[in-house]
Amino acid sequence: MDELLKLAEIACRAAVRAGADFADASVEQGRGVSISIEKNAIQSSDARQWARISVRAFVNGGTGWFSGSGTSEEAAADAGRRAAEAAKAAEPDPDFVDLVSPAPLPEVPGLYDPALAEIAPGAVAEWAVSNVDSARAVCGDAIVSGRSGVSWNRWAFANNLGVAVTQQTTAASVNAHVVIRRGEDVGSFFEWDSARGLADLEVEGIGARAASEALRYLGSRPVKTGVMPVVFGPLSSDGLIMGLCAAASAEEIQRRRSFLIGKKGEQVASEALTLVDDPLIPGGLSSSRCDGDGFPHRRLTLVERGVLKTYLHSHYTARKSGEENTGHSTRGGIAPTNVIPALGDKTAADIITEVDDGIYVALANPVPDTASGQLSTLVDAGFRIERGRLTHPLKNTMIAGHGLEVLCNIDVVSSDYRAEPGRVLPTVRVRAMNVASAD
Amino acid sequence: MAAKAIEMKKQLARLRDEALRHRAQFAEVRFASLRQTSIVLQDGRADRVAERSRSGLGVRVLLDGAWGFASTESPVYADWLTCLESAVSLARVSSARIEQPVELAEVEPVVDEVRAEFAVDPAGVPLDRKLAAIRGYEEASARRAGDRAANLLTGYSDAREVEIVCNTRGTLVSSERVRTLVWHTITARDGSVLQRGREIRGEQAGFELVEATPAEELSVKAAARAVSLLRAEPAPAGKFPAIFHPSITGLLVHEAIGHNAEADHVLSGTSILEGKLGAKIAADCVTIVDDATIPGSWGSYRYDSEGVPGRRRVLVENGVLKQFMHSLETAARMGVAPNGSARADGFVHRPIVRMSNTMIEPGEQSLDELMADIDVGILLRGGQWGYVWCEKGQYTCHAGEGVMIRDGQLAEQVRDVSISGMTLETLANVLGASRDFELQMPGNCGKNGQSMPVNGGGPYLKVREIVVGGQA
Numbered sequence: 001m002d003e004l005l006k007l008a009e010i011a012c013r014a015a016v017r018a019g020a021d022f023a024d025a026s027v028e029q030g031r032g033v034s035i036s037i038e039k040n041a042i043q044s045s046d047a048r049q050w051a052r053i054s055v056r057a058f059v060n061g062g063t064g065w066f067s068g069s070g071t072s073e074e075a076a077a078d079a080g081r082r083a084a085e086a087a088k089a090a091e092p093d094p095d096f097v098d099l100v101s102p103a104p105l106p107e108v109p110g111l112y113d114p115a116l117a118e119i120a121p122g123a124v125a126e127w128a129v130s131n132v133d134s135a136r137a138v139c140g141d142a143i144v145s146g147r148s149g150v151s152w153n154r155w156a157f158a159n160n161l162g163v164a165v166t167q168q169t170t171a172a173s174v175n176a177h178v179v180i181r182r183g184e185d186v187g188s189f190f191e192w193d194s195a196r197g198l199a200d201l202e203v204e205g206i207g208a209r210a211a212s213e214a215l216r217y218l219g220s221r222p223v224k225t226g227v228m229p230v231v232f233g234p235l236s237s238d239g240l241i242m243g244l245c246a247a248a249s250a251e252e253i254q255r256r257r258s259f260l261i262g263k264k265g266e267q268v269a270s271e272a273l274t275l276v277d278d279p280l281i282p283g284g285l286s287s288s289r290c291d292g293d294g295f296p297h298r299r300l301t302l303v304e305r306g307v308l309k310t311y312l313h314s315h316y317t318a319r320k321s322g323e324e325n326t327g328h329s330t331r332g333g334i335a336p337t338n339v340i341p342a343l344g345d346k347t348a349a350d351i352i353t354e355v356d357d358g359i360y361v362a363l364a365n366p367v368p369d370t371a372s373g374q375l376s377t378l379v380d381a382g383f384r385i386e387r388g389r390l391t392h393p394l395k396n397t398m399i400a401g402h403g404l405e406v407l408c409n410i411d412v413v414s415s416d417y418r419a420e421p422g423r424v425l426p427t428v429r430v431r432a433m434n435v436a437s438a439d
Numbered sequence: 440m441a442a443k444a445i446e447m448k449k450q451l452a453r454l455r456d457e458a459l460r461h462r463a464q465f466a467e468v469r470f471a472s473l474r475q476t477s478i479v480l481q482d483g484r485a486d487r488v489a490e491r492s493r494s495g496l497g498v499r500v501l502l503d504g505a506w507g508f509a510s511t512e513s514p515v516y517a518d519w520l521t522c523l524e525s526a527v528s529l530a531r532v533s534s535a536r537i538e539q540p541v542e543l544a545e546v547e548p549v550v551d552e553v554r555a556e557f558a559v560d561p562a563g564v565p566l567d568r569k570l571a572a573i574r575g576y577e578e579a580s581a582r583r584a585g586d587r588a589a590n591l592l593t594g595y596s597d598a599r600e601v602e603i604v605c606n607t608r609g610t611l612v613s614s615e616r617v618r619t620l621v622w623h624t625i626t627a628r629d630g631s632v633l634q635r636g637r638e639i640r641g642e643q644a645g646f647e648l649v650e651a652t653p654a655e656e657l658s659v660k661a662a663a664r665a666v667s668l669l670r671a672e673p674a675p676a677g678k679f680p681a682i683f684h685p686s687i688t689g690l691l692v693h694e695a696i697g698h699n700a701e702a703d704h705v706l707s708g709t710s711i712l713e714g715k716l717g718a719k720i721a722a723d724c725v726t727i728v729d730d731a732t733i734p735g736s737w738g739s740y741r742y743d744s745e746g747v748p749g750r751r752r753v754l755v756e757n758g759v760l761k762q763f764m765h766s767l768e769t770a771a772r773m774g775v776a777p778n779g780s781a782r783a784d785g786f787v788h789r790p791i792v793r794m795s796n797t798m799i800e801p802g803e804q805s806l807d808e809l810m811a812d813i814d815v816g817i818l819l820r821g822g823q824w825g826y827v828w829c830e831k832g833q834y835t836c837h838a839g840e841g842v843m844i845r846d847g848q849l850a851e852q853v854r855d856v857s858i859s860g861m862t863l864e865t866l867a868n869v870l871g872a873s874r875d876f877e878l879q880m881p882g883n884c885g886k887n888g889q890s891m892p893v894n895g896g897g898p899y900l901k902v903r904e905i906v907v908g909g910q911a
Contacts, residue, residue, distance in 0.1 A: 033529070036887070038707040041538040045529035047509040048787055049522075052493075065489035069512040086488040089566040093486050121532045129536055143708035143830075179709055179830040186711075188830050220831075225677040255481070256589040257626040259633060369855060371626050371633040374673070376857040376908040378835035380828060396833060398859050398908030400676060434910045436676035 001166040004029060004156035007076040011055045012160045014080025020057035020064075020087055022099045023080060024159035024294065026331065027053045029071055032151030033121045035128040037176075040136065040144050042128065045121060055083035056331065058099075062090030065332075097319040100294045102162040108297075110283030113197035116170040117152040124148050124172075127203040131176045135207030139180055142211045146176035148203075163294035171285070172201050178210040182218055187393070189213035189381060190363070195421050196283045213362075213381075220395035222439040223384050229358035230399055230433040231351055231385065234418035234425035236364040237341075241275065243367035243375075244268065244407060245336040248308060249328075250317035252370055259373030259403060260308065268308045269407035272344060275303040277312075279327070279337035284422020286338045292331030300326055302339070306408070312336060338422035344413040348427035351412055353388040359435055360385055361399065368403025376400040397437040406430055444613070451605040454519050458500055459607060461527045465501040465543055467606040468523075469744065470494070471786040476561070477596035478570055480577055485570050497786040500526040504540025505533035508789040544770035544777045546747055548609030553741045555617035556734075557645030561597035564646045569595055572649045576623050579654035583662035587669065589628035593658065595649070596620045602744065602783075610746035618737070618892070619648045620881065623658035627665035634854065636665030637823075637839070641881030642735045664821065664840060667852060674841050674856035674909030679817045681858070681905040682809055682844065685877035686822030689895030690836040693797050693884065694825040695862040696727055697895075700754045700762075701780075701792040701886075702769035704829050711832035711862060712760060720760045721866035724802050727755040729764060731779060731795035737881035738797075738893040744783040744790035752778050758866075766792050784889035791887055799897035802872025807847075809871050809901040816844040817907060819858060822880065832862035841907075857908045865902055873899035 008025040015023035031049045035042060053076055054067035064086025066079045127148040135142045150172045157165045175192035191210035195201040232240060244260075252258035260268060279297035281287050290296050293315045301309050313321075314329030328334050352360060363380035379397045383390040401409075414427035451468045458466030472494035479487040495512040496519055507530030511522040561569075577593045600616045620641035627634050638661040640652050683691060704710040712720070721727075731749030733739050740749045745767050753761050765773070766781035769792060781790035810818070821839025828834070841853040878896035 035533075038703070042505070042533045042536045044506040044508055044789060045533045046507075046789060047525045047529055049509075049511045049513075050787075051512050062485070063487045065487065066491075067489075068492040069494055070514075082490055086490055089485075089570075090488045091485045093484060121529055122535075125532050125536055145707050145709065177709075181708075186831050188828065255626075256628065257633065257635070259631075261631075261633075369635075371635050372855060373633075374855050376674075376837070376855070378833070378857065378859045378908070380833075396859055396861055396906055398676075398835070398857060398906055400673075400856075400908045400910050402673075402910075434676045434908075436678075436906050436908050438678055438904075438906050 001154050001156055001168065004071065004154055005158060005164055005166055007053065007071055007073065008156045008158035010073055011053060011076040011080035012158055014077040015055055015057040015084040016160050018081045018084035020059055020084040022058040022160055023055060023083065024099055024157065025053060025055045025080065027071055027156045028153060030151060030153035032149060033124050034147055034149035035125045037128050037132060037144060037146045040132045042125060045125060053079045055079045057083035057087040058096060059087040061093030061096030062087050064090055095320040096316060099159045099161055100163055100315050103296050105165060105289045105296050106280055108280050108282060108287045108289055111196050111287060112168045113170045115198045116150050116172055119150055124150055127174050130204045131174060131207030134205055135176060135178050135211040138208050138211035139215060142214065143179040144176055144207055148174045157294055159294060165290055165294055167289055169196065171196055172198065174201065174203055174206050176207040176210040178207065178214040180214045180218065185218050187214040187216065187218035189217060194285060196285065200283060200421060217381055217393045220393040222395050222437040223359065223397055223435065224439050225436045227432050228435055229355045230430045231355060231358065231360045232366065232428045233360060233362045234427060236361045236366060237428040238425055239364065239366040240407065240428065241339055241341060243403060245302065245312065245339055247370045248302065248311050249334040250311040250313045250321065251334050253311050254317055254320060257371045259371065263308050264311055266308060267306045268404060269303060269306040270410045271305040272410050272413050273303055273306050273407065274342035276340045277302050277336050277338065278340055281338050281422040284338045287422050291327040291329040293329040295325055295327045295329065297327050340424045341413055341426055343415050343417065343426055345415050346412055347416050348414045351414055351427055351429050352385060352390065355385045356387055358385045359383065359394060360390055366399065373403040375403050375406060397435060400434040400436065406433060448603060448611060450516055451603060452611065454523060455605050455607055457520065458523055461502065463500045463502050463607065465607055467499045467604065467745065469497045469783065469786060470603045472601045473598060473785065475596060475598040477594065478573065480573050480593040482591055488566065495786040496522060497783065497789065498523050498526045499789050500530045501541055502527060502530035503534035505530050505537045506541060507533060510787045541768055542771040543767040546767065546777055549742065549746055550611045553614045555615040557617050557647065559646040561617065561619055561646045562599065573621060576621065576654050576658040580623055580625050580658035580662040583659045584625060584627055584666050587627040587629060587666050588625060589633065590626040592624045594622045604744060604746040606746060612742045612746040614740065614742055616643055617645055619644050619646060621649055621652060621657060623661050625662050625665045627669055629669040632669050634665050634668035636661035639881060641737050643737065643739060644735050668840055668854055671852040671854045674817065674853035674907055676907060676909040678904045679907050680813045681816055681902045682818045683900040683902065684818065684820030684822065685896045685898060686880055687819045687836055687838055688799055688897035688900045689880040690822040690825040692727055692799050692897055693794060693893065693895045694827040694836060695834040695865060696754065697729065697794045697797045698827050699829050699862065700764055702763040702765045702773060703792045705763055706769055706772055709830040711829065715760050718760055719758050720863060721755055721758040722869040723758045724872050725755055725758050725866055725869050726753065726800040728753050728800060729794050729797045733796050736796045736878065736894050738795040740795065743779045743781045745781040747777050747779040747781065749779040749795060764792050764794065766790060782891050784891055788889045791889065793886065793891050794884060794893050796878060796894040798878055798895060799872060799900060801874055801876040801898040804871050804873055806873055806875065806899050809873060809899055810844050811847045813844045813847055818842045818844055818849065833859065834862055835859040859906045859908065868903035870901040870903055875899060
């Protein structure tokens with residue numbers, strides 16, 4: 001990948017020659033194949049190649065960007081010049097100090113699998129077809145749509161202070177959306193798996209899992225509006241957790257648009273919640289050697305027994321506030337990587353059994369608004385819980401609350417979880433939440 | 440025509456002819472380019488100026504009844520040939536595993552060149568003039584919000600898109616589109632309470648859009664809303680009679696009906712409208728149109744990405760489902776004429792069935808008349824986002840704000856809230872539509888990983904009841 005790194009360095013030099021004080025450049029090259037399924041048959045097979053460069057230049061702290069197609073030396077130099085010209089048009093930013101300086105970077109194993117990089121499109125098509133077959137083995141009239149895909153990406157990053165990084169990754173995914181109709185009644189569910197290596201990918205059985213779940217969602221009904229315990233399953237608890245992390249972005253804090261302003265060191269969730277961000281997990285989907293600024297990645301505790309330990313920083317926000325850089329830049333934004341909740345000592349089944357009257361949320365996106373903290377969202381798929389049992393699937397049901405109240409009302413995190421590459425997705429129970437429905 | 444454009448068309452035609460040598464039943468080569476300039480002004484400083492430039496080729500081949508598609512960012516013809524071979528080879532992968540061969544509807548081939556229409560070419564406007572214009576928006580917002588302003592974000596972007604579609608039916612269409620967009624988001628603060636206001640204006644137009652958009656209609660409006668929401672209480676939870684502002688009507692019609700009326704959803708067995716053509720699916724006062732021909736609107740186009748003319752499509756007329764939106768493929772499968780609804784997000788994606796500007800037609804009542812017989816209800820406005828589970832007909836929309844209706848009058852304001860409903864129940868429960876009409880939701884709709892410019896709107900719409908995801 002030396003040739004990509006050379007292009008990134010050419011772009012940085014061109015930006016500085018054109019008047020930039022600082023510059024960094026990212027060069028990517030890759031290819032991917034995806035197979036789409038509609039109504040149980042292949043709809044299309046698509047291939048994609050990309051080669052692109054993106055340059056960020058700084059003049060008196062003002063930022064200029066240029067991103068474009070192509071990975072020639074001419075394209076790199078042109079991108080550098082144009083980023084510098086854009087930076088001259090931006091206004092000075094006294095909070096900007098400099099870019100990241102070179103430092104040793106950790107290696108993260110398991111991000112690249114040559115078997116995936118070389119896989120034939122026919123094999124990827126077989127994954128898709130096998131999931132149709134497995135779904136229809138569970139339910140003969142299941143309607144299956146979905147996708148299987150692989151991608152291979154080479155990335156190089158450099159800045160004018162000498163940071164130079166390369167990384168090669170592969171990724172594969174299989175998903176299935178299964179619909180089962182019984183007259184006007186409809187049950188549906190979406191399942192997927194993804195991985196950085198072929199050995200970690202569940203290529204069969206996704207369709208069967210989606211079909212089994214879809215059958216459970218036949219016969220949905222509304223529930224009574226009220227305040228009740230809400231159990232978030234592994235696929236929905238993530239929204240609460242990632243919503244908290246999004247509001248902990250130092251950019252949102254410094255720009256005075258987060259409901260976590262002034263909450264560092266304070267209780268923002270119940271003691272049941274401890275969150276670690278670990279970008280170095282081998283094979284993790286959000287793992288990498290460094291963040292978008294080229295700053296070395298490391299493991300970090302974000303929330304400890306409900307107390308917010310740190311905001312998520314980029315180099316810029318850390319310099320601006322005089323705090324430690326946490327390495328969460330996405331080069332233009334801030335985001336967590338692999339967020340791992342600490343597990344409790346009750347299973348998901350135990351947690352449900354303890355609920356007398358509540359709901360179970362299987363699919364939803366319960367992310368509080370970053371500024372207001374308000375959370376108001378549809379339960380995409382869920383169940384009524386009565387006397388410790390899941391009794392019927394939910395229809396037209398919503399949940400609401402303020403993010404901080406909801407997080408502080410978490411009373412238990414499960415001991416069992418769904419594992420995704422780099423991620424641990426447990427079941428989480430909130431003692432009481434507003435539930436609105438059409439009953 | 441510039442020599443470069445003529446040469447590009449020649450190269451595309453050459454590649455299309457090459458596809459025929461691979462025994463393709465149909466081939467489409469599509470070149471797309473985008474040049475975009477954007478400025479973000481935050482808290483008084485233009486701290487980000489960006490330029491984006493992308494171009495490339497997408498090749499779609501129908502071979503032995505199956506599709507293959509490939510794309511490349513390379514401008515080199517030899518790489519285009521490799522791209523074509525990749526599409527051919529992928530079609531062969533598909534053809535071994537299809538159940539029903541793909542057929543395409545017949546349409547008259549079109550040879551045309553569409554130039555963007557604008558008064559002031561944004562490419563000719565210096566950056567400092569663009570910056571001065573949006574700084575005016577920010578200053579007006581700051582004045583309106585006073586010491587309640589916590590964060591001010593103002594954005595401007597202009598883009599020039601070119602799409603050239605060349606296929607084996609003889610179509611060769613070049614479409615140029617110029618878009619200009621301005622937006623303002625303010626976060627207002629009172630103690631620990633933060634509330635946001637956001638307004639956006641976007642059209643297929645030049646810099647004249649900015650010159651014709653006063654701050655009062657953009658940033659001042661956003662600031663006034665954010666500040667007033669600081670005093671609002673959370674919305675109540677439960678079922679309520681509701682009136683939708685045109686922006687919520689726009690979300691409803693897009694999410695609840697629009698996606699279900701996309702013929703690929705219908706054919707894939709995931710639409711609640713399957714088998715309902717000609718059936719009554721909504722109240723008499725509901726007429727729903729998807730219209731790609733509205734001059735300057737964000738979702739308009741003269742030709743779709745298959746080179747078929749865009750048109751006005753009446754989806755629902757007086758409550759009766761009249762037609763779906765179609766590509767060449769879905770039209771053939773349903774035995775109807777294509778209606779120009781296949782759009783592709785740049786060159787990296789194949790065309791799929793998409794909406795354009797989707798709306799409910801206006802009615803005959805005033806807002807006051809719609810509210811008159813509501814004892815306790817809610818007026819929802821500030822439509823922000825939504826999504827739908829097509830197969831269940833379950834949708835949700837997020838409103839930036841609401842106002843309670845008590846005894847037929849607007850009462851206290853409530854904070855941001857989501858609503859949900861079942862599409863067919865909601866449509867059957869529409870009780871009336873206002874004369875007032877707005878089509879002002881320029882945005883991007885996501886489907887199958889593709890993001891496409893669309894617009895939406897309609898009248899104030901009265902609905903018998905809706906589930907409000909508020910707090911008790």
